[in-house]
Amino acid sequence: xxxxxxxxxxxxxxxxxxxxxxxxxxxxxxxxxxxxxxxxxxxxxxxxxxxxxxxxxxxxxxxxxxxxxxxxxxxxxxxxxxxxxxxxxxxxxxxxxxxxxxxxxxxxxxxx
Amino acid sequence: xxxxxxxxxxxxxxxxxxxxxxxxxxxxxxxxxxxxxxxxxxxxxxxxxxxxxxxxxxxxxxxxxxxxxxxxxxxxxxxxxxxxxxxxxxxxxxxxxxxxxxxxxxxxxxxxxx
Numbered sequence: 001x002x003x004x005x006x007x008x009x010x011x012x013x014x015x016x017x018x019x020x021x022x023x024x025x026x027x028x029x030x031x032x033x034x035x036x037x038x039x040x041x042x043x044x045x046x047x048x049x050x051x052x053x054x055x056x057x058x059x060x061x062x063x064x065x066x067x068x069x070x071x072x073x074x075x076x077x078x079x080x081x082x083x084x085x086x087x088x089x090x091x092x093x094x095x096x097x098x099x100x101x102x103x104x105x106x107x108x109x110x111x112x
Numbered sequence: 113x114x115x116x117x118x119x120x121x122x123x124x125x126x127x128x129x130x131x132x133x134x135x136x137x138x139x140x141x142x143x144x145x146x147x148x149x150x151x152x153x154x155x156x157x158x159x160x161x162x163x164x165x166x167x168x169x170x171x172x173x174x175x176x177x178x179x180x181x182x183x184x185x186x187x188x189x190x191x192x193x194x195x196x197x198x199x200x201x202x203x204x205x206x207x208x209x210x211x212x213x214x215x216x217x218x219x220x221x222x223x224x225x226x
Contacts, residue, residue: 045216056210097212098207103157106155
């Protein structure tokens with residue numbers, strides 16, 4: 001069974017731009033969570049989607065948004081990029097909200 | 113906000129030694145405690161997990177010890193190898209206000225000296 005895939009793997013943007021990251025969960029998984037990882041900050045929870053509905057949201061500004069499609073694939077969008085948004089963005093999928101999360105390789109976003 | 117406190121932040125162990133990482137959680141409703149291993153440039157990978165109905169779970173060189181009354185759990189890596197050098201995250205998940213949640217510890221960077 002294929003794992004969680006994230007595209008693109010690397011991205012370079014400039015301040016003020018917006019970016020869209022994509023996540024394809026493991027087949028059969030209906031829950032997708034997004035995390036931001038920066039050096040020394042661990043895994044910061046962004047949001048979780050299940051059956052196309054946002055179930056939980058972390059403490060991030062409204063510039064960070066996401067959605068989930070009927071095939072469980074998910075996208076997250078960051079608008080008006082800031083230098084501090086440079087991070088590894090990880091997607092994790094699970095069968096349901098209470099199940100084990102499996103992570104993708106992440107998208108490395110660099111904001112110049 | 114519910115937290116999972118993980119210590120130490122970093123750890124250096126000699127090859128063949130025992131690596132011990134500790135975590136403490138707050139929400140007694142949490143009922144699933146996984147550990148993840150992350151190598152540079154990769155996403156975290158599930159290493160081993162435990163539920164509170166047992167006090168210990170062993171898989172190869174990796175053991176989770178769980179103390180429900182103290183709300184603490186730890187990862188022990190026996191016979192640590194240089195290939196174990198990575199960042200380790202503990203997590204706690206279960207029902208919380210607003211639904212099911214998984215909360216991660218801040219991570220421990222392990223370096224095993226050859």
